[in-house]
Amino acid sequence: MLNLGYCKGSMSTASSGGVSDQFPAGLRVLVVDDDPTCLVILEKMLRICLYEVTKCNRAEIALSLLRENRNGYDIVISDVHMPDMDGFKLLELIGLEMDLPVIMMSADDGKNVVMKGVTHGACDYLIKPIRIEALKNIWQHVVRKRKNEYLEQSGSVEEGGDRLQKQSEDADYSSSANEGSWKNSKRRKDEEEEVDERDDTSTLKKPRVVWSVELHQQFVAAVNQLGIDKAVPKKILELMNVPGLTRENVASHLQKYRLYLRRLSGVSQHQSGMGNSFISTQEATYGSLSSLNGLDLQTLAAASQIPAQSLATLQAAGLGRSTAKPRMPMPIVDQRNLFSFENPKLRFGEGQQQHLNNGKQINLLHGIPTTMEPKQLANMHHSAQSLGSMNMQLNAHGDPSGSLLMQMSQQQSRGQILNEATSSQVPRLPSSIGQPIVNNALASGVLARNGLAESGRGTGFNPVSQSSSTMNFPLNTTAELTATSFALGSAPGVPSLTSKGVFPEDINSEIKGPGGFIMPSYDIFSDLQHHRSHEWELQNAGMTFNGSQQSNSLQSNVDVASSVLAHQGFSSSQSNGQGRNISAVGKPMFSAGDATDHVNAQSLGQPLNNFFAENLVRVKTERVPDASLQTTLFNEQFGQEDLMSALLKQQQQQQAGIGPAENEFDFDGYSLDNIPV
């Protein structure tokens, strides 16, 4: 019975796709832990939960299993401390390549570590020793992620909302979540077809651009030719000379690309040590780096601080595969995947919906304020994340690179980001909670937004609640931030969102599309906040953000976020205005002191759900702020620097123990109207 030392495969046949009548029974879980004792225990627990378990004691093996069979698993559970690869690194890679929800676990319950999990995009964090109760609900992360993807992919908020409604009515969650071809092929089993998809497609306003490998390579070549700093969508478009490609498509893709680069540079900084072994392993495992890697390396090097030497190494490795072990721990894995959106429905030119998909990978720039348009951001994320799956959920699920910073900047563009940030509030997720940390916020935001009749999956909202008490995202941070595209979803504690300009008023106006970003209703945040009362200090900081974010999202205006922030005490010059109908959604309950402790989204009302659903979609797309995005569809009124400084200040405050969250949460109505659009 105790088979250790290798990965035992017990993958189910793809057809069920994890979504069957007995769901969550049959959920395909991949568990990775170098500790054989824990591995065996977890396996047994998961089996008792009726999941299909594959266990693995090495991260590399896990990665190869995942790569060989992208659709073979529904969720990954990984330990943080492993000898061959840092768990966070694995988390990022999985998020980048496969876009699967990843749960981190560790005996370490220190706030920082938990926070790291959140920022790197883990959808949950379990403290060891793990109890079976904590595992019983992990299926919620899968559901949530799929739902978010579904939402993102819908052509519009309304459509998503409708679809969501249908989903809720539909007992078979997965099938309803499957949306057409652009749905994540991994997730959506082909046999699941939805009549609605046709409707959705027909209402699509813009043609979707599929960023194939070739197209992306052309893009990267153009960017390299222009120089990463000078690469403007217009020029890139000209250089690429692809008929039918619009400047908007390029702009959004550029946004994602920048995020991707940032994340890589952040990762490299952070994990240089790991990089070596990892990279060499990668090479060994994956054979040669694709030429895309080479190109990317150049760009990456240009864009980030990769030392020339490393770059040379990497390039050599990539181009010649010959030698060197690149020191930079770039996500070697198939970079090509990053940007090749296989999902046909990737809509770069679209409104923010796409962004939502990107939630996943957006590497939040560490502290780099970028005034990326939300769309662009989203697109960037999109590209960055998707590895074959269109749905890049911006923040959410297990987004490996969920740096809060990104979120911050993103938020600037879109209020929704805030939502996500807030979700990261919970630094430690007690296993009992089982709430996805990050993504939830997004989801909730989305749902709440349009008042869609969310099926009310409570779980969706929970993510935020997880209590990331430390959202203090150190703007200047470092490795953590950069590398992690924090799936905000629910990190209420994201202090980074300091409004200042974060909430792009512009975005609000721009976002019109599907409905703008809807920040998760405040309720969620409040719940989240309450949930972790002991983490208040940080949370408070974050909460304020969240609150603002949420409120913003409510409106489908990004502005809301800013306005919220303003209320929270941030100097949000911009704010407001746009749509803050927060009240409509629900009251932002940021009262920090309010310990309702109900993190679960369930406590949120139905309206929230709807709202969130909408927001979720939105948030995702707009998350990615790109510092140097040149073509900003939205006005770049808000300076990210402001946001950053505000965030920093907040963090400092938080760290100093100032946690007057209550003050900040005191939103009594935002005057969003003032937000210049």
Added chain:
Amino acid sequence: MERTQLRRQVALTRQSLFDQGFLDEQFIQLEDLQDDANPNFVEEVVTLYYRDSARLITNIEKALEKNSLDFNKLDGFMHQFKGSSSSIGAKKVKAECTLFREYCRAGNGEGCTRTFQQIKKEYATLKRKLEAYFQVVRQAGPAETACWPK
């Protein structure tokens, strides 16, 4: 009758392990996992734990013998060891591990060494006790593993 007595012995032995603080609630989690498919699950896991953790103990010992202690490394080893120990419910061992890690963080080599001796002691004691316990369990019959009421 003998069987009943054996069962009672199993129950008493088990209870004393809890009462004396050797085991905590996590051990019960393990017991709950035991079923017909894995009738000796708990024993197997504990055996696995002792086998695997012996390696960690050796690593820590070697690291402590060095002239200049690498506290980060020590902390890393101990983190793993602690995680493992906590997963089987080894309460006292776990407590000593926590103490050890604190000494590591404080850079207190003497404290680490002292605590490590304590860890080894508790580790050995628990092993002995659990072996005795499982022996009685086996004697009492396969279906007899004490199941704590949920």
